[in-house]
Amino acid sequence: MQYLVLAGGNIGNTIQYISRAFASLEQRFGSKTAQSAFYSSEPWGFRSEQHFINAALLLESDLDPESMLRSLLLLEQEAGRVRDSEAIGYSARTLDLDLLFAGNLVYSSRDLELPHPRMHIRRFALMPAAELMPGYIHPVLKQTLQQLLDTCTDEGRVEKMV
Numbered sequence: 001m002q003y004l005v006l007a008g009g010n011i012g013n014t015i016q017y018i019s020r021a022f023a024s025l026e027q028r029f030g031s032k033t034a035q036s037a038f039y040s041s042e043p044w045g046f047r048s049e050q051h052f053i054n055a056a057l058l059l060e061s062d063l064d065p066e067s068m069l070r071s072l073l074l075l076e077q078e079a080g081r082v083r084d085s086e087a088i089g090y091s092a093r094t095l096d097l098d099l100l101f102a103g104n105l106v107y108s109s110r111d112l113e114l115p116h117p118r119m120h121i122r123r124f125a126l127m128p129a130a131e132l133m134p135g136y137i138h139p140v141l142k143q144t145l146q147q148l149l150d151t152c153t154d155e156g157r158v159e160k161m162v
Contacts, residue, residue: 008054030061036128056128072097
């Protein structure tokens with residue numbers, strides 16, 4: 001199955017965390033099809049002095065979506081991510097790995113919803129996703145990623161890094 005994974009973080013050497021996570025995903029769980037550029041973005045949903053860095057990865061894997069999610073959570077933990085079960089809302093982090101799509105699968109469980117339920121309202125997710133798959137049609141919203149990006153109302157600044 002083809003997965004689109006979004007990585008991001010704003011604590012420590014985020015580019016290194018993302019690069020290591022993508023290499024680990026490829027080495028341990030599948031084969032990389034493509035990787036986006038890195039993007040710098042303002043925090044979304046909370047205030048922080050540190051901007052986020054995000055990138056997307058297309059990965060082919062035999063893992064089912066729940067197993068892929070567990071793999072992503074393990075890689076976050078290996079990068080020093082601590083999830084506070086008491087915390088409410090968003091916070092700074094070393095590494096965040098989100099499954100945006102699993103092929104054209106529409107799926108919902110206690111731990112996972114595919115496609116990602118909020119990606120279409122987040123410019124920082126749409127820009128790297130549309131870089132890799134501009135013509136991909138969102139299986140629920142029935143618009144291409146480029147169309148979703150073009151009509152996204154998120155006003156947060158997202159810039160491609162050179």
